[in-house]
Amino acid sequence: MKYHLEKHKLANWWETHETGKILCTLCPRYCTIGNGQAGFCYIRQNIEGKLYSIGYGRPTGFAIDPIEKKPLNHFLPGSSILSFGTAGCNLGCKFCQNWSISKAKLNSVHSNYASPEDVIALAVKYKTPSIAFTYNDPVIFGEYVVDVSKLAGEEKINSVMVTAGYIDNEARKEVFKYITAANVDLKSFSEMFYHKLTFSHLAPVLDTLAWLKNETDIWLEITTLLIPEENDSEEEIKQMCGWLLQNLGDDVPVHFTAFHPDFKLRNIPSTPISTLVNARNIALSSGIKFCYVGNVHHLESQSTYCPKCKALLIQRNWHSIETFELSGNMCRNCCAKIPGKFF
Numbered sequence: 310m311k312y313h314l315e316k317h318k319l320a321n322w323w324e325t326h327e328t329g330k331i332l333c334t335l336c337p338r339y340c341t342i343g344n345g346q347a348g349f350c351y352i353r354q355n356i357e358g359k360l361y362s363i364g365y366g367r368p369t370g371f372a373i374d375p376i377e378k379k380p381l382n383h384f385l386p387g388s389s390i391l392s393f394g395t396a397g398c399n400l401g402c403k404f405c406q407n408w409s410i411s412k413a414k415l416n417s418v419h420s421n422y423a424s425p426e427d428v429i430a431l432a433v434k435y436k437t438p439s440i441a442f443t444y445n446d447p448v449i450f451g452e453y454v455v456d457v458s459k460l461a462g463e464e465k466i467n468s469v470m471v472t473a474g475y476i477d478n479e480a481r482k483e484v485f486k487y488i489t490a491a492n493v494d495l496k497s498f499s500e501m502f503y504h505k506l507t508f509s510h511l512a513p514v515l516d517t518l519a520w521l522k523n524e525t526d527i528w529l530e531i532t533t534l535l536i537p538e539e540n541d542s543e544e545e546i547k548q549m550c551g552w553l554l555q556n557l558g559d560d561v562p563v564h565f566t567a568f569h570p571d572f573k574l575r576n577i578p579s580t581p582i583s584t585l586v587n588a589r590n591i592a593l594s595s596g597i598k599f600c601y602v603g604n605v606h607h608l609e610s611q612s613t614y615c616p617k618c619k620a621l622l623i624q625r626n627w628h629s630i631e632t633f634e635l636s637g638n639m640c641r642n643c644c645a646k647i648p649g650k651f652f
Contacts, residue, residue: 317354317356317361317362317363317365318361318362318363318365318366318452318453319359319360319361319362320333320335320353320359320360320361320362320452321335321451321452321480321483322334322335322451322477322479322480322483323335323353323360325358326341328341330342330343330344330355331355331358331359331360333348333353333360334477334479334480335353335399335448335449335451335476335477335480336350336399336448336449336475336476336477336480337475337476337477337509337510337513338399338509339477340353342354342355342360343355344356344357344358347363348399349399349401350397350398350399350449351396351397351398352364352367352395352396352397352449352450353449362450362451362452362453364395364396364397364449364450364453365450365452365453366422366423366424366425366453367395367396367421367422367423368393368394368395368421368423368428369393369394369395369396369444370393371391371392371393371423371431372391372392372393373389373390373391373392373435373437374389374390374392374441375387375388375389375390375628375629376388376389376390376439376441376469377625377628377630378628379392379441379443379469379471379492380492380530380532380564380566380601380603381469381490381492381528381530382530382562382564382599382601382613382623382625382649383528383530383562383599383613383647383648383649383650383651384439384467384469384490384528384530384649384650385438385439385467385650385651385652386613386623386630386633386651387630387633387652388437388438388439388652389435389436389437389438389439390437390438390439390440390441390469391428391431391432391435391437391439391440391441392440392441392443392444393423393428393440393441393442393443393444394407394442394443394444394445394447395445395449395450395453396445397445397449398445398446398449399446399448399449399473399475399509400446400473400475400507400508400509401507401508401509402496402506402507402572403506403507403572403573403574404506404534404536404568404571404572404573404574404577405571405572406534406569406571406572407444407445425453425456425457425459425460426460428440428457428460428461429457429460429461429464429466432461432464432466433464433466437466438466438467439466439467439468439469439489439490440457440458440461440466440467440468440469441469441470441471442454442457442458442468442469442470442471442472443469443471444471446472446473446475447470447471447472447484448472448473448475448476448484451476451480451483451484454468454470454484454488455483455484455486455487458486458487458488459486459487461487462487462489467489467490468487468488468489468490469488469489469490469491469492470484470485470488470490470491470492471491471492471494472491472492472493472494473493473494473496473507473509473514474493474494474495474513474514474517474518474521475509475513475514475517476513476517478513478516478517478520481517481520485521485525485527488527489527489528489650490527490528490529490530490650491521491527491528491529491530492529492530492531492532492564493514493517493518493521493529493530493531493532494531494532494533494534495514495515495518495531495532495533495549496514496533496534496540497511497533497539497540497545498511498540498545498546498548498549498552499511499540499545500512502539502540506539506574515552515556518531518556518557519556519557522556522557522558522561523556523557528649528650529557529561530561530562530563530564531553531561531562531563531564532563532564532565532566532603533549533563533564533565533566533588534566534567534568535565535566535567535568535580535584535585535588536568536574536577536580537568537577537578537580537581537584538577539577541580541584541588543587543591546588546591546592547591547595550563550591550592550595550596550597551595553597554595554596554597559596559597559598560598560599560648561597561599562599562600562601562649563592563597563599563600563601564600564601564602564603565585565588565589565592565600565601565602565603566580566585566602566603566604567579567580567582567585567602567603567604567605568580568604569604580604580605582602582605582607585602585603585605585607585610586602586607586610588600588602589601589602589610598616599613599616599648606626606627608624608625608626611625611626611627612624612625612632613625613647615640615642615643615645615647616645617640617643617645618640618642618643618645620634620640620641620642620643621634622634622635622640622641622647623635635647635651637651638650638651
């Protein structure tokens with residue numbers, strides 16, 4: 310087979326394995342990849358003894374979204390964000406809501422070449438203050454993330470990672486170097502869930518969360534998709550909230566979002582609103598200051614309140630903002646400081 314190497318980006322984060330195969334060190338899978346083969350993610354391929362990022366510059370499409378859709382509720386609320394991803398993923402979630410992209414190979418989905426400069430030009434053209442690496446997990450196209458986010462920073466454009474946080478602890482220092490905000494999917498607080506339903510492990514995700522919060526200046530929010538009878542028990546939610554409080558503090562916003570039947574979990578019903586609201590109440594009662602629900606319409610649970618005086622600060626109707634009572638990052642009623650980045 311003849312490869313056009315000039316069309317591919319030589320990857321970072323790999324070494325030659327003792328077997329002669331390539332060992333990819335980007336994520337905790339540490340795939341060993343034979344010549345002509347790709348790793349679990351589909352887009353990191355061994356070509357003639359070198360690892361190439363064949364997803365580099367190959368987005369499957371762009372969209373301009375409200376930033377609340379990421380979801381980020383404390384980072385430039387009400388603003389727009391240029392969103393894109395590639396094919397492939399380094400997790401195997403049976404409940405994936407974007408499986409047509411994340412479980413696809415590049416040759417099975419439509420993609421056009423877009424250089425980092427092209428991405429920045431689109432953001433400038435449409436006046437979006439931020440760019441989001443999303444839809445599939447941007448960890449797998451880390452080289453592209455680094456180059457785009459570096460250019461974005463030079464143009465005063467924010468870069469957002471929407472990720473499962475499944476990344477090697479050395480590689481993440483480079484991949485997140487120019488990132489300004491992240492939403493990390495904490496898919497469950499159970500190793501059994503991670504192993505059975507995502508084909509990955511919980512510990513590296515918790516390690517990434519702690520690193521993001523405690524060792525970087527990246528704004529962090531967390532999302533958990535609640536799946537009936539799988540990760541929605543009160544006990545698990547209490548354990549998760551306890552870990553978050555102990556390791557990240559009380560000011561990291563948490564989002565509980567609704568599952569709908571998809572991909573390989575079509576036999577499980579959608580998450581009831583009552584389950585989401587109950588999870589939010591558990592989080593707030595535990596001491597987490599900001600907790601939201603998503604993928605459903607529930608004004609109270611989608612809005613932001615001052616943790617000191619309880620005033621309504623930001624009322625959201627789906628992804629639209631109808632009330633905004635902040636002066637910078639201060640509550641207009643009691644002047645309490647609200648964590649995040651606000652206009």
